Structure formats: C-alpha cells, structure tokens
Amino acid sequence: MKSQLTTVVKEILIQELEVSDEGISVTWQQPEDSDHGDLATPIALQVAKEIGRSPKEIAQSLVEHVGKVEGVERAEVAGAGYVNVWLQPHVLVASLAEVSHACTAQSVRKEDPLIVDYSGPNIAKPLGIHHILSTVIGQAIINLERHSGSNVVGWNYLGDWGTQFGKLAIAYEKWGDGKPASKHSLDELLALYVRFHEEVEKDEKLEEEGRAAFAKLESGDVQLREFWQYVVAVTKKALGEMYERLHVSIDVETGESFYEDKMAPILEEGIKKKVFVEGEKGALIVKFPEEQDLPPFMVRKGDGSTLYSTRDLAMVRYRIDEYHPRGIEYVVDVAQSLHFKQLFEVVKLLGWDVPHIEHLVFGRMRFKDGSMSTRKGTSLKLEEVLDEAVQRASKQIENHGDEVQTDDPDALAEMMGVGAVIYGVLGQNRKKDMVFDWDTALALDGNSAPYLQYTHARARSVLRKADVKNAKLPDAVTELSSHERALINALQRFPSALEEARATRMPHILAHALFSLCQAFNAFYNVDPILKAPEPQRELRLSLTSLVASVLRTGAELLCIQVPERM
DSSP states (O other): OHHHHHHHHHHIIIIISOOOGGGOOOOOBOOSSGGGOSEEEOHHHHHHHHHTOOHHHHHHHHHHHHTTSTTEEEEEEETTTEEEEEEOHHHHHHTHHHHHHHTSOOOOOSSOOEEEEEOOOBTTSOOBTTHHHHHHHHHHHHHHHHHTTOOEEEEEEEBOOSHHHHHHHHHHHHHSTTOOGGGOOHHHHHHHHHHHHHHHTTOTHHHHHHHHHHHHHHTTOHHHHHHHHHHHHHHHHHHHHHHHHTTOOOSEEEEGGGGTTSSHHHHHHHHHTTOSEEOGGGOEEEOOOGGGOOOOEEEEOTTSOBOHHHHHHHHHHHHHHHHOOSEEEEEOOGGGHHHHHHHHHHHHHTTOOOSOEEEEOOOOEEETTOOOBOTTSOBOBHHHHHHHHHHHHHHHHHHTGGGSOOSOHHHHHHHHHHHHHHHHHHTSOTTSOEEEOHHHHTOTTSSSHHHHHHHHHHHHHHHHHTTOSSOOOOSOOOOOOHHHHHHHHHHHHHHHHHHHHHHHTOTHHHHHHHHHHHHHHHHHHHHSOSTTOOTTHHHHHHHHHHHHHHHHHHHHHHTTOOOOSOO
16 A cells, blocks of 8 residues: 555656656655554655745645545645545555564574574673663564574573682682582572672782682683582573573573683684784783774783683684674673674674674663662672562552452462563663663553553453454455554554564564554453444454454563463
8 A cells, every 4th residue: 555655646746746756755654643644654845845835735736646546545634744644444454464464473584693692691690680681682682583584593601701710619618618519509609709709808819819710720620620510500500490481592502611712713813814912011902093992902911811802702703603694793781882892893803704793782770769789789689670570560460359360360470570570671772771660560551561461361351252262354344433443553563663673673662562552452442342343343343352462462472571361
C-alpha cells in the first residue's frame, strides 16, 4: 500500500506541481493516534520551498488524488501540511499478515558469524547489579539478530586471570582457616578478597606478596593452579545459575587465561610491523598519530608481563582465525570507551581484516533512591536485587487478591520480579544513564514487565474461554470500530520496531512498541465485547486477540522476559 501511495504522490509532484525528481523522497509515518489516520507523509512540507507554494496548498492537491487510490478510505490535510490517509478495513486487516510473519524466527543464514561480546564478569566474585546491563542488553541484541536469521555468536569473556588471583591465594593462605578450597563458597572467596584489601592498608608488603603469587601461578605452580581451577569452577557454576534465571544463553565462553599462550605471536607481529615500540622503562607501547588524540596503548610492561590489552588483541586475532567473523561487537559500558578506541586503532595498524568492529556503549544505572551499593560501599549483588524484586512481586500478587489468578504464585512472582528488573534496563535507552524505580518496574498498569505479562495473560484467557488457540484473520472486513483500528495500528508497528531495534542495537524501541500494544489492547478489551460480539466481529476480535498474544510473547522473549498463560 505504501508503494502504491508513493507512486501516486510522486506522479502528482512531478507532473502537476513540477517538483524535480531528485528532490523527492516520500516517507510514510504511522501516527501515534489512529484518529490522525493510518499513514501520514510530510512531503508537502519538504518540497514547498523548492516550488514556492504553501505546504497546505500542495497537500490539498495530493489529498485529492490519494483519496481516489483503491484501498484508501479517505485522505485529509492536517496541521501545517501533512497528508493523513485512512485505509479501508480489509486493507488494514490484510496488512496484519506481515505482523504474524514477524513473530516467527527466520532460518539462520549461511554466512560468517557476527560475534557479540557481552556480560564479561570476573571470576571469584558474584555478579553485581551493574553486571545486568551488559548481560541483558547483549542477550537482547543477540536474540534480535538471531530472530532475523542472522548467524550470531554470543561470547562471554571472563576475567579469570591477573594479579587478583595472587591476592586471593594469599588471602586464602592467611585467613582461610585451613579449610580446603573446595569447601569455600563464592561468597566466602569474595570475603577473603575483600579482607586482603582491608589488610593491605595496614601492611603494604601484601601487595608484593600478591604479585609474587600470581607470578608463580603464571609459571605453572601446581598448587596455585589447582586452587585457581577450583575458584574458576565454583564461579562458573554460580554464573550458570544466574544466567539461567535471567534467561541468558551463552554460546562461547573463554577467559583471559585462554589467551595465555596466544600473546607472544601478537607481540612479535607488532614489533616486526613496527606498530609496537619501546616506551618508558622498557615497556612495549603503541604510539598513535597526533591527530587521533589518543594516549599511548601499553601491550607489555617493563618487567615483561602482559596486560588486559594484550589479551584483548590475542582474543581479536583468535576470533579472526577461528571464526572469520563479519563483525565483532562489544557490549561494554561507556567507561571503557577509550580502551576500545585504542584497541580498534591497533587492529587497523596491524592490518587485521575485521569487516566491522564496534563498541556498543551503555550508560550507568542507579536506583531512584540512590542505593546502588551496600553500607560497606560494595556493589549490591545481582542475586540480592532479583530476590528483593521477587519478594516485592509476591506482595503485589497478594495485594491484588482475585485480580491476579495463578496456580503457582511463587513461579509467577519469580517471573514478574526477574522480568521487572530486566525490563527496567531494556525499557530505557542504553546510551543514556538509567534510573531504576521499584514502583515503576513492578507496576501492573504502566511501562513495565508485569503490565506486559498481565496483558498477555488477559489475551490468553479470552482465547481459552473461546476454546481458540490461534484464531485466523477473516478474509473480508467491511468496518472497524475506533478501538479495533487503533489496535491494528499498534500491531502494525511490531515488524518495524523489531527491525529498528535490531539495526540500531536499541532494545528499548521494541519495549516501547510492546507497551503501546498493551495500552491499545487493554483499551480495546475494556470497550469492545469480544466473546459476546456478533459475527463477523467476534471472529475478527478473537483473531486480533490471538495476534496480540503472539506478538507480546515473541517480543517479551526477545527481551529475555517470560510471560504467563494465567495471571
């Protein structure tokens, strides 16, 4: 329909209004309010200056012709010169086939993979609340890509190497009370690490002991390697449980230690290509051209030890050699922007072939009440935040009594609570700093996961009562109520929101489209009878209800959120 309308508009502009072909770019928008039409174009405003006529006059000429196009109900001039178009009911309903198609994941294309690097926690520490950002933003981006048929690999890069393990080993030796490492929980290991930093303030020699212990670990000390392997294993187990709770699925997981034997060739290559040069005290660095305004990038310390940057380069090289990716994207917070600018420039200087490499930044998150950390100043554990969310959701269920019906209140509270925290992240623009508010996140009637979950359950309830699983759209529809039209328009936004969220790597675009759909469905549900409607309205309304349920489930799951059948 858009194509037909565009052809007519262009013909009128060129043939009757003498607008040059090069200056015409007809775009169609979907008004937020269906009272303003099903489609609208600002083209009259865009070409008015070129031909020296008023936008309203141009819009009126277009309206006269557009209104005669088959499938158009009517066209009107709006505002300063917009052309608003209402489509005939059967055209609108037929367009929903595209919405239904968008709910189905496409087959994975045979192509080089896109690698998405996300989550990236440190070993020996439980996930903090800040880890949820990279984790769920990254997974949502992966889900969107995969839904579109993209060959994508989700890669978790663990911080499982470095001086912190030497420090932890010293802490275990001094304050582990002789208890075997295998008997220590992740929380107990974290407590030992925290104690090390408390004690080092009294005894600075501990820092040197920690570095020495890591040097022994690097050189292959058997006892330290066994201790390190246990710490890695217990952390991975805890991470796996948390990822499952967040509906996160990792495809490939490697730690910094994996690249231990892969750094020497990188250093040799950089020296040979004169990309790596000697800096202060024998360090190996990269000096960037002055116009790039980037500080030197160290790849080897003066004592010969490697750095995080060295391992990052080794990881890029490994990915190129083993996966031949068409792109690598890093979902990492804005604080690492300089590091990635430097890293990407070094990759270019080395002449490595990566068609696309990008840092997908996200801002910081804070709670509305400011409590992002404990009284001790340490970051809140993600598990504690999720548990509190579930407890608050459980109270919501109790407080709403018969309004919320479920056979398993505990499972529903878990679904609502975890979903609320995830949506609290994905419902916001990732490029900006985010504010998490408990009341907003758990609201049953606002821009939240529980509202989405409740709306899905309401739609499924209607279909159960009608004994219908998936109602098909009727072939011939001759009239629509205002709420039916508004609901159809909200449904129509799903495919474009899906594509825009994927292309821009901005999951909140999809979240907002789902919220608008929930609003449109609930307005429709509260005014237009569904089960008691006469035919053919009943058939249409059940089919719209079925499509709403499908879109909400599909969209929610792409955002790592589960939806209940009953609520």
